[in-house]
Amino acid sequence: MNSPLVDLLGIRYIITPSPLLPEQITKSNLVQAAVFPGTYIYENTSALPRFWLVHHVKVAANLPEALSVIRGNFNPACEAVAESEAIDLPQPVHHLSQPDEGVRVLEYRRGEIHLRIHTATQSFLASSEAYYPGWKAIVDGKKTPIRITNAAFMGVTVPPGTYEVTFLFRPPIVPASATISGIFAVMLAAISMTM
Numbered sequence: 425m426n427s428p429l430v431d432l433l434g435i436r437y438i439i440t441p442s443p444l445l446p447e448q449i450t451k452s453n454l455v456q457a458a459v460f461p462g463t464y465i466y467e468n469t470s471a472l473p474r475f476w477l478v479h480h481v482k483v484a485a486n487l488p489e490a491l492s493v494i495r496g497n498f499n500p501a502c503e504a505v506a507e508s509e510a511i512d513l514p515q516p517v518h519h520l521s522q523p524d525e526g527v528r529v530l531e532y533r534r535g536e537i538h539l540r541i542h543t544a545t546q547s548f549l550a551s552s553e554a555y556y557p558g559w560k561a562i563v564d565g566k567k568t569p570i571r572i573t574n575a576a577f578m579g580v581t582v583p584p585g586t587y588e589v590t591f592l593f594r595p596p597i598v599p600a601s602a603t604i605s606g607i608f609a610v611m612l613a614a615i616s617m618t619m
Contacts (some may be wrong), residue, residue: 508569535593558595
């Protein structure tokens, strides 16, 4: 349980059939929340929200390199690993967190996420939202590259200020399917007119 992935995935509660050892509780930032016969519930006080800002970004060339960093001394609350060419990520993103910065979810629905970001310095928006081709990011009305972050999730660089960040899922298969369907509809119409 002493893994940064537990925090990164936002796992807030852990249920076990027997009590954890005191050193397991201390190392994992767990607090016993409830006890029932044969069931022990612990709260993970360091679980991250779905979206958060970090100020230290490590660049990895590929997935094995990203996983190697995550397996090391990695703290997802204050750093991220982005798979990218070094020139694609504005550097350095090495600032201390500001007390008034934050992320607020304005709207979250299938295929569309709207966030309000406030940060005093250039930051990196990390998430536990799975990356998949077809996601697009818009920061303050401008398309922004999405980086595969922390091996499997989405992240984007955000400049200082207050912005709306929008993630839209537009899988490439949908336009292709619509085009093919349209072609077949025209062909069927043409065939039926000739009969």
